[in-house]
Amino acid sequence: MPGIGKVLFEPSKKAGRINIAVKPFESVRVAVPAAVSFEKARQAAENKSSWIRAQQKKIKKIEHDHDELIKTSGFISRATAKGIITGRLEELAGKHGFEYNKVFIKNQKTRWGSCSSLKNLSLNYKIALLPCRLMDYILLHELVHTRHPDHGRHFWDELARIVGDAKALDRELNEYSHLLIKA
DSSP states (O other): TTTTTEEEEEEESOOOOOOOHHHHSOOOEEEEETTTTTHHHHHHHHHHHHHHHHHHHHHHHHHHHHHHHHHHHOOOOOOHHHHHHHHHHHHHHHHHHHOOOOOOEEEESOOOOOEOOTEEEEEEEEGGSOOHHHHHHHHHHHHHHHTTTTSSSHHHHHHHHHHSSSSHHHHHHHHTTTTOOOO
16 A cells, blocks of 8 residues: 555454554554455555554554664573573562462463463563563563452452552553564
8 A cells, every 4th residue: 555565454254343453563454354345445444544654653663672672682592581580480479479380481472471270370481571670560460360360350459569550561561562473
């Protein structure tokens, strides 16, 4: 599309409406519901071209920040990351009285961490690239899941009691989601 670049129009059985996504390191993606023609989807994208360009401008900053973070922090091996993460996890668990079972350090593409019903923690090695306050936030988020498996009120209340404004940290963490895609 002129002024935007490559746009991928994809048929979607799940989409209830035309959905336009602009993500770091990807082209613009338009999910097209089965009942909508590609011509109508193209027109919708053209009508949203100023919004798309604004998003692309924000994305360029995210991509630049990502590249700078990788340059300044350098390559981090999974073994190095595991040492950093597990050491800090043990510290935080001890300080706040949390217990967990096993810890797995992985290269996940869509999440920073998870907690199983057996209190096993799966953590993304890229956590070690984040600012310390965000690494701590993720680790505490997963530790709180050892007591509260869902994201209900009790979960958020306990997390906020420990970290302060948990929702603000969660929003700040979203600014680093590009690390999940590429690093």
